[in-house]
Amino acid sequence: MADVVLTDKISYKRLVTAGNDDIWYEDIDVAAGTMIELDTSSGAIDTGDQLTIASAFQKAFIANGANLKVADFINIKLTHTALGTAHARGDILTQDTTHKMIVDYTNGAKTATYGYVTAGTWDVTNAVTGSGSGSGFTPTSINGRLTHAVLATAHTAGDTLTQATSGATMVVEVTDTAKTHTWGRITGGTFSTSYAVTSDGTGTGFTPTATNTKPPLYYDWTQDATTKTLSTNMPPKAYLVSVYRGRLTLAGNPQYPHQWYMSKVADPFNFTYGADNPMSAVAGNNADAGQCPDIIRSLISFHDDYLIFGCASTIWLLRGDPVAGGSLDNLSDTTGMFGSDSWCFDDMRNLYFWGSGGIYEIKSDFSGIRNLTEMVLPDIINDEAADPSTHRITMGYDKKRHGLVIAITVSATGVNSNYFYSFKTQGFYPESYPEECGPYSLFYYDANDTTYADLLVGCKDGYIRKFSTSTKDDNIGDTTEAISSYVTYPITPLSETDEKGRLTELVFDLAGGAANGDFSDTDGVSWELHRGDDAETVLEDIRDSATAWSSGTLSGTGRKNKLRPRMRGAYMGLKLYNSTASETWAINRVLYNARKAGKVR
Amino acid sequence: MANLTGGAASRTPLLGRPIETLKPYTVTTYNAPRYGGGGGGLSASERRQQSYATLVADFQKREEAARAANIKREKEIRGIYGGIIGQYEEGGAFKKAGLADIERTKTRAVGAGTQQMISSGLYGTTTAAAIPVQAEAQAGQARLKLEDILQQRTTEAKLGLAGFAERIETPYPDYNMLLQASIAQGQR
Numbered sequence: 001m002a003d004v005v006l007t008d009k010i011s012y013k014r015l016v017t018a019g020n021d022d023i024w025y026e027d028i029d030v031a032a033g034t035m036i037e038l039d040t041s042s043g044a045i046d047t048g049d050q051l052t053i054a055s056a057f058q059k060a061f062i063a064n065g066a067n068l069k070v071a072d073f074i075n076i077k078l079t080h081t082a083l084g085t086a087h088a089r090g091d092i093l094t095q096d097t098t099h100k101m102i103v104d105y106t107n108g109a110k111t112a113t114y115g116y117v118t119a120g121t122w123d124v125t126n127a128v129t130g131s132g133s134g135s136g137f138t139p140t141s142i143n144g145r146l147t148h149a150v151l152a153t154a155h156t157a158g159d160t161l162t163q164a165t166s167g168a169t170m171v172v173e174v175t176d177t178a179k180t181h182t183w184g185r186i187t188g189g190t191f192s193t194s195y196a197v198t199s200d201g202t203g204t205g206f207t208p209t210a211t212n213t214k215p216p217l218y219y220d221w222t223q224d225a226t227t228k229t230l231s232t233n234m235p236p237k238a239y240l241v242s243v244y245r246g247r248l249t250l251a252g253n254p255q256y257p258h259q260w261y262m263s264k265v266a267d268p269f270n271f272t273y274g275a276d277n278p279m280s281a282v283a284g285n286n287a288d289a290g291q292c293p294d295i296i297r298s299l300i301s302f303h304d305d306y307l308i309f310g311c312a313s314t315i316w317l318l319r320g321d322p323v324a325g326g327s328l329d330n331l332s333d334t335t336g337m338f339g340s341d342s343w344c345f346d347d348m349r350n351l352y353f354w355g356s357g358g359i360y361e362i363k364s365d366f367s368g369i370r371n372l373t374e375m376v377l378p379d380i381i382n383d384e385a386a387d388p389s390t391h392r393i394t395m396g397y398d399k400k401r402h403g404l405v406i407a408i409t410v411s412a413t414g415v416n417s418n419y420f421y422s423f424k425t426q427g428f429y430p431e432s433y434p435e436e437c438g439p440y441s442l443f444y445y446d447a448n449d450t451t452y453a454d455l456l457v458g459c460k461d462g463y464i465r466k467f468s469t470s471t472k473d474d475n476i477g478d479t480t481e482a483i484s485s486y487v488t489y490p491i492t493p494l495s496e497t498d499e500k501g502r503l504t505e506l507v508f509d510l511a512g513g514a515a516n517g518d519f520s521d522t523d524g525v526s527w528e529l530h531r532g533d534d535a536e537t538v539l540e541d542i543r544d545s546a547t548a549w550s551s552g553t554l555s556g557t558g559r560k561n562k563l564r565p566r567m568r569g570a571y572m573g574l575k576l577y578n579s580t581a582s583e584t585w586a587i588n589r590v591l592y593n594a595r596k597a598g599k600v601r
Numbered sequence: 602m603a604n605l606t607g608g609a610a611s612r613t614p615l616l617g618r619p620i621e622t623l624k625p626y627t628v629t630t631y632n633a634p635r636y637g638g639g640g641g642g643l644s645a646s647e648r649r650q651q652s653y654a655t656l657v658a659d660f661q662k663r664e665e666a667a668r669a670a671n672i673k674r675e676k677e678i679r680g681i682y683g684g685i686i687g688q689y690e691e692g693g694a695f696k697k698a699g700l701a702d703i704e705r706t707k708t709r710a711v712g713a714g715t716q717q718m719i720s721s722g723l724y725g726t727t728t729a730a731a732i733p734v735q736a737e738a739q740a741g742q743a744r745l746k747l748e749d750i751l752q753q754r755t756t757e758a759k760l761g762l763a764g765f766a767e768r769i770e771t772p773y774p775d776y777n778m779l780l781q782a783s784i785a786q787g788q789r
Contacts, residue, residue, distance in 0.1 A: 273727040274734065284726025289719045316722075328722030 087134030155203030310337025396442030414438030
C-alpha cells in the first residue's frame with residue numbers, strides 16, 4: 001500500500017496599503033513585514049483623494065473615485081486577441097490537455113482572461129479551449145515578475161527583455177521605485193535564475209534572483225464582459241467600498257451620493273440589477289417610503305450579520321440580504337457619521353464612531369446610541385472644528401492597550417489632534433503626534449507573524465507606524481522627536497468651603513521601585529504648583545502656562561523627599577510633565593497635607 | 602309509440618315487431634292491421650291493395666315524423682356542444698373570467714410585495730422596482746396554464762361532438778319490415 005502524503009495547506013494574510021499614489025503589499029515570499037510596490041502601471045490611484053479598500057475573494061477592491069481597481073492575489077492573467085465570445089465566469093479552460101484554469105473575469109475588451117490555475121504551468125505556445133461557449137485562443141502573453149539586485153537604470157515600459165540560453169522574453173510594464181522588481185508580460189519561454197537578462201532599451205541587465213509567473217495583478221474593476229451586454233450598472237465613481245454577505249458594496253458616487261450599489265453574491269464583476277434571482281445585484285437608498293434619502297458617508301459591515309450606513313445626519317441598519325428577506329431600519333434620525341473611517345469596533349462587537357455631537361457608542365445589541373463625550377468633552381465638536389473637506393478622522397481599536405485611538409488630522413498638513421479612550425478608566429486622554437506621523441488611517445493587522453500584529457497607523461509621510469512601549473521618542477523618518485507629556489491633577493480645595501488653606505507637605509512616589517531593579521525605572525519628571533481663590537482661575541493658569549507658584553524636577557525612583565511648599569490659597573493645582581528627549585516617566589501617587597489658613601477675602 | 606290500426610274491424614293483430622335503430626331515433630311498433638272476414642263490397646285483392654297502400658302511407662308518414670324528430674334533436678345537441686365549445690374559445694366567457702382573475706391576482710401580488718418592501722425599509726431599492734416584473738412573470742405562467750386548460754376542455758368538447766356525429770346513422774327505411782308486414786297482411 002502506498003504511503004499517504006499530506007501537504008499542509010496554509011492560508012496567509014497579506015497587508016495591502018495605499019500610499020504615495022501607489023499600492024503596496026506585504027511580500028511574504030520574501031519576509032513577513034516586507035512591503036513592495038504592486039505594478040500599478042495600468043492606472044495609478046490618487047492617495048490625495050479619499051480612498052477605501054475592502055478585501056474579498058483573495059483580492060483587494062479599491063474605491064478611489066474614478067479609480068475603481070482590483071489588486072488580485074489569486075489569479076493569473078492570460079492576454080490574447082479579442083475574443084468573439086468571452087468565457088463566462090466559472091468556465092474551465094484547458095491547455096495542452098493538462099493545464100486547467102477556472103475563469104474568474106474577462107475584461108470588457110475581451111483581450112484578457114483572469115482565472116485560477118488548478119493544474120499545470122500555462123504557456124504562450126499551446127491553444128486554449130473552454131468548457132463553455134467562449135472562443136478558443138492561444139495566449140499572447142502571461143503576466144510575470146522578475147526579482148533582481150538593485151538596477152542602476154530601471155527598465156522602461158515597452159522594453160523587451162530577453163534571457164540568454166532559455167530564450168525567454170518579456171515586455172516590460174514597470175520597474176518598481178526600488179529597482180528590485182521588474183513586472184511585465186512574458187511572451188515566450190520560461191525565465192530562469194541562472195542566466196542573464198538583457199533589454200533592448202537602456203535599462204541595466206541583470207540575472208534574476210527569483211521569477212514569479214503568478215504575481216499579484218492589478219486591473220480596472222469593471223463589469224464582466226459576459227454581463228456587459230445586459231447592462232453596465234457599476235457607478236462610474238465611488239469612494240466607499242465594503243463587503244457584505246458576499247456582495248461588494250459601493251457608495252459615495254458624487255453624482256448620486258445617496259445611492260448604494262451591491263454586486264451579485266460572490267460575483268464582484270456583476271452589477272446587473274433587477275434579475276429575478278435572490279443572488280442578483282441590487283441598488284438602493286436609505287429613506288422611508290416617499291422621503292428623500294440621506295448622503296452616505298460610511299459603509300460598516302459586520303460579518304454577514306448586518307451593514308450600517310453612516311449618513312450625513314442619519315444612521316441606517318441593513319439586516320439580512322436586501323434581495324432575500326432583509327430589512328432596512330433607521331437607527332438614528334439626528335446623528336450622522338463624519339466619514340468613511342471615523343468608526344471602529346471593539347472586541348465585544350460594540351461600534352464607536354465620530355458623530356454629529358461627539359463620540360458615540362452603539363452597543364452590539366443595538367439597545368441604544370450613547371454619546372461618550374457628552375459629559376466629559378461636551379464641546380469637542382466645536383473644539384476640534386473638523387470638516388470632512390479638510391480633515392480626516394480615523395478610529396481604531398487597540399486591543400493591546402485596551403482602548404480606542406481617535407485621530408483627527410488635517411489632510412493637507414498632517415497637523416493632528418487625537419484622543420485615546422481607555423476602557424479601563426473610561427476616560428479620554430488627549431494626545432498629538434508629529435506632523436509627519438499625522439494619522440491618515442488606523443488598522444489593526446492580525447498578522448500571521450505576531451511580531452507584526454498590532455494597531456497600525458498609516459501616516460502622512462507614507463510610513464506605517466505602530467505604538468511601541470519600548471521606545472521613548474517618536475520616529476519621524478530619519479530622526480526622532482521628543483514626546484512631551486503632562487498630567488494635571490484635579491484642582492483641589494485646600495480647606496473647607498470659602499476658606500483658605502496652607503499646603504504644608506507634598507510627597508511624590510515615582511514608579512520603578514528601587515533603582516535598576518526588575519521593574520522599569522521612570523525617568524525624571526517636573527512639577528508645578530499653582531494656587532488661586534477659585535478653581536477655574538487655577539486651571540486657567542495651568543492651561544495658559546502662567547508662572548507657577550513653585551516648581552521643581554524629580555529624578556530617580558520610589559518615594560522622594562517630602563516637600564514643604566507652605567503655599568496658601570483656596571485651591572491648588574498640580575501639573576507634572578516631561579518634554580525631554582528619550583525620557584518617559586510614571587508616578588505611583590502624590591500625597592499632601594494642608595491646614596486651615598483663614599477666610600477667602 | 603304509435604300503434605298502427607285501421608281498415609275493417611280486425612280480429613287478430615300481428616305481433617308487434619319493434620323497428621329499432623340506435624338512439625336517438627324513435628322506436629315505432631307496427632301492429633298488423635286486423636282483418637275481418639266477408640262483406641265490404643271490395644274484392645279480396647282490392648282490399649289487399651287498399652290495405653297495402655294504407656300501410657305504406659302510414660309507414661312513410663311515421664318514418665318522416667321520426668326522421669324530423671331525430672333531426673331536430675340532432676340540431677339541438679349540436680347546438681349544446683357548440684355553446685360549450687364557444688365558452689372555451691377566444692372571446693369566450695371562461696377565458697375572459699380566467700384572464701380577469703389572473704390580473705386581479707397580479708395586482709394583489711404587486712401590492713403585497715410593495716407593502717412588504719415598505720415594511721422592511723427596502724422600498725428605495727431595485728428589489729422593490731423588480732416586484733412588478735416578478736408578478737408579471739408569475740402571471741405569464743398562470744396565463745399559459747389557463748390556455749392549457751382551455752385547450753383541454755375545448756378538445757374534450759369537440760371530441761364529444763365528433764363522437765356524437767360519428768354515431769349518427771342515415772335513417773334508411775326498413776323495407777324488410779314493410780315487406781314482412783305486407784306479406785303478413787297478404788296472407789290474411
